Amino acid sequence: xxxxxxxxxxxxxxxxxxxxxxxxxxxxxxxxxxxxxxxxxxxxxxxxxxxxxxxxxxxxxxxxxxxxxxxxxxxxxxxxxxxxxxxxxxxxxxxxxxxxxxxxxxxxxxxxxxxxxxxxxxxxxxxxxxxxxxxxxxxxxxxxxxxxxxxxxxxxxxxx
Numbered sequence: 392x393x394x395x396x397x398x399x400x401x402x403x404x405x406x407x408x409x410x411x412x413x414x415x416x417x418x419x420x421x422x423x424x425x426x427x428x429x430x431x432x433x434x435x436x437x438x439x440x441x442x443x444x445x446x447x448x449x450x451x452x453x454x455x456x457x458x459x460x461x462x463x464x465x466x467x468x469x470x471x472x473x474x475x476x477x478x479x480x481x482x483x484x485x486x487x488x489x490x491x492x493x494x495x496x497x498x499x500x501x502x503x504x505x506x507x508x509x510x511x512x513x514x515x516x517x518x519x520x521x522x523x524x525x526x527x528x529x530x531x532x533x534x535x536x537x538x539x540x541x542x543x544x545x546x547x548x549x550x551x
Contacts, residue, residue: 460512460544464490467510469502471495473534487515487541493534497521500538507542515543 461477468474476491492503500521508516519539 463510463512467506467512468492469499469506472499472503472538475537487517487543489519490538490540490542492538492540494536494538495534497523497536499536500540503538504540507540512544513542514545515541517541 464477465474471494473493474490475493476489478489490507492499494500494503500518504516504518507513517540519541520537522537522539524535524537
């Protein structure tokens, strides 16, 4: 009988020991799951940040530096011709843009087109229109010829 009592006491001790081990293991699992959830949230934030950086790199890589191209364009405008407007569009860097210039004679349109063709800035230069105003408007009296030219910028020039 003493032997049976010791046997039940030993079995009871092992049972309590196993229950405590099971509880401790379950607590460790729950703690690990909580840390995993926290790390997964952090990993999700990191993945989002990496994606944002990749997007920013793509945008910066395709960025056009108009502050550097405008002085280059101005260098190729012949004297006696005034650049009235320039349409630049960042969404279509490889598409033609319009230059509208004012000249004193119709020959100014040919000089402008020739200078732009010789420049390292543009790959396609097309004269779209030459309009001679009657000189009645105040602005047109000094520069009566309105020249519209379509040009396509070279991508490597825009990214310098």
